[in-house]
Amino acid sequence: MVRVRVSTIVVGLTGKPESSAELSTGLQIVGRGRVTWAKKMFWLRNAPYTVGPWAHDGQIQVRLKFAEAAHQAKGRKGLDPETGLPPAAAEVKRKLTGYRAPNRMAPEEYPSKIRRTAYTAKDLETIARRRGITV
Numbered sequence: 247m248v249r250v251r252v253s254t255i256v257v258g259l260t261g262k263p264e265s266s267a268e269l270s271t272g273l274q275i276v277g278r279g280r281v282t283w284a285k286k287m288f289w290l291r292n293a294p295y296t297v298g299p300w301a302h303d304g305q306i307q308v309r310l311k312f313a314e315a316a317h318q319a320k321g322r323k324g325l326d327p328e329t330g331l332p333p334a335a336a337e338v339k340r341k342l343t344g345y346r347a348p349n350r351m352a353p354e355e356y357p358s359k360i361r362r363t364a365y366t367a368k369d370l371e372t373i374a375r376r377r378g379i380t381v
Contacts, residue, residue: 292363304350308342315341 274291278284319333326336353359374381
């Protein structure tokens with residue numbers, strides 16, 4: 247899955263590419279991957295609005311632990327003999343398997359479980375009414 251904005255596709259015309267934070271509200275190009283029943287190779291969808299690290303403290307802790315583990319593999323080449331993964335991925339797997347962030351959020355409190363998208367149908371109806379759009 248890739249987050250992308252239309253301006254990123256035509257970055258040659260727009261200048262500097264957007265940062266990951268700016269892309270968090272863009273579109274995602276989703277590949278079929280393990281969705282074996284999909285007929286299309288890829289499709290577009292709205293990015294979830296909780297993509298960035300500002301969502302909660304536990305997410306920041308996990309990302310820092312991830313970065314720390316990946317940096318420990320700096321300079322190594324080839325594949326890890328134990329896992330068959332590149333060195334950074336193997337190090338992350340070893341260090342983060344079973345890791346739980348001290349300030350993690352309870353699963354039932356996840357914003358994505360409470361509200362999956364930035365705009366619900368009710369929100370869109372309200373916006374449409376304000377703009378005088380009829381459906």
